[in-house]
Amino acid sequence: MRLTWALVAGLALGIGVAWWWSRDTPEEAARKRERAEQAAAANAEDARPVLYRWVNDEGVVQLTDQPPKGRKYRKIDLQPQPGMQVDGRRE
Numbered sequence: 001m002r003l004t005w006a007l008v009a010g011l012a013l014g015i016g017v018a019w020w021w022s023r024d025t026p027e028e029a030a031r032k033r034e035r036a037e038q039a040a041a042a043n044a045e046d047a048r049p050v051l052y053r054w055v056n057d058e059g060v061v062q063l064t065d066q067p068p069k070g071r072k073y074r075k076i077d078l079q080p081q082p083g084m085q086v087d088g089r090r091e
Contacts, residue, residue, distance in 0.1 A: 049078040 051063050054073040067073050
């Protein structure tokens with residue numbers, strides 16, 4: 001009977017020690033959280049619908065959903081940023 005209790009106590013102690021050593025320190029948890037937030041922000045930026053504005057050899061402005069190869073282009077967001085006001089009037 002004593003052997004059984006000794007084994008149970010040893011097993012419980014081993015599990016407790018393993019848990020203690022495997023947990024993250026507050027600094028490690030903060031670094032992981034910061035990296036996860038940066039990755040989420042990068043993924044959200046990449047997922048935004050965008051058009052590419054560029055000029056072809058004849059000087060005509062082109063709008064495409066894929067960036068042109070070997071040319072300068074500008075990204076145009078299809079969705080306005082929150083808090084921005086869109087005005088379609090020409091001045």
